[in-house]
Amino acid sequence: MVRSETSEPGRGLRNSHLIGEMRPESLSVLSSLAKRVQLDKRAILFFQQDPGDAIYVVEHGSIEISIIGESGRKLSLNVMRPPDVFGEIAALDGGPRTATATALEDSALLRLRRNDIIRAISDQPGIALDLIGVLCERLRWVSQQVEDLAMLDIEGRLANRLIILHRKFSDERGRLNLSQSDLADFLGATRESVNKTLQSWKSRSIVDLSRGAIWVLDDAKLAAIAVQARQL
Amino acid sequence: MVRSETSEPGRGLRNSHLIGEMRPESLSVLSSLAKRVQLDKRAILFFQQDPGDAIYVVEHGSIEISIIGESGRKLSLNVMRPPDVFGEIAALDGGPRTATATALEDSALLRLRRNDIIRAISDQPGIALDLIGVLCERLRWVSQQVEDLAMLDIEGRLANRLIILHRKFSDERGRLNLSQSDLADFLGATRESVNKTLQSWKSRSIVDLSRGAIWVLDDAKLAAIAVQARQL
DNA sequence: GAATATATGTGAAATATATCACAGATAAAA
């Protein structure tokens, strides 16, 4: 699955979000420690519960972070793209992976190992603050997910997610390449339910649909649906 | 609501979980910066969305961390007791509060402000690692919550939560002081649904019930129910 | 192009849970 791993360090690190928030002096310390990892499409980088001590930075491609239940049901938590960082929980606390990471397409990552991170922190204490920033960001994301799951019905959750996914993944023409099944996995809902909601939105010209793709036509109406769902 | 705030620092800090994981040399730095806060029962320390830059350590009492929807529905995320730490997200990243903190009883807290924390980190870089530990722990907790909400039905969620709450809050005689409404708020479910599940467990001698209290009689059976729920 | 796989669209039935409407029970206040 993991195609290759070289020790070529990285210009890629310079563009990462982690790095984006980092002081320049932290940069050289970390870049020199990173190793590049190549993943084929559908390769699984790690499973939930695995031991694992590395943090990853996405250079190219996209990595899905998901929870796979024992029943086989999947809940997608996030899709990481350049210059996102993931894997930080297990990397930093030494515990098992809290989720599964899968390549959605051929991808290239930079890997930083726990010991190297700890060592880098003692050289450059500012790095710890940057990592704290990443963890806080992740906590806000997951907390929002809890709130949505507990408070919103499918229409509300779908409106919320679609807005976010659209912002992050749509191409120049507003096309979001995502099957309705995959979208359903993001909500903790079934494909059928998602389809029915999308159909009703299509009839109101809020979205347009085709095989494997969604266009958001009316961002404002979606936002209104999301807001309204919170008030019920 | 906030009864008083003195600058008396703290032996209390020494017992905290934050501190429990900390190097002794970090200790004196932080203790000297903490201020004590007294809260009356039902006092609200902060609301979700509030600005806020302090982290708190529970000295006495208990603080409920919850999300309150615009509809008024409440989802309880956690109850913090000595020596728990909370409020770390906003304190560390400077953003708004992600949840509401309410005193369930008269409580005493230690408050550490953002600037003091940052300053303490530059004196004692090890403190940053301790904070990273707290954030990772919180991420694991919230991630588990997402998984439970998305994957488990009410019976499964109730079994899970009850095991955890029982471990954390039951007194020597195994009595858990918690109304069924409050328990329902922990699950994102209604009191009625919780009651019906508890009744069925009572008939199987898994729990015993009285006004405002629950006894877990058969921990193992509860665990079995939780495991089984994951496989559906 | 034919065959095969994958994605979408859609109704009917089954299921889980919420909502509603009460009737005790128990505790707190007067």
Next chain:
DNA sequence: TTTTATCTGTGATATATTTCACATATATTC
């Protein structure tokens, strides 16, 4: 004690969502 408020217990009904069972459309492979 009487009153009042707050919990608990429980059925009937309503509702959201899943499950199931297909038909159709669109890609991919042979």
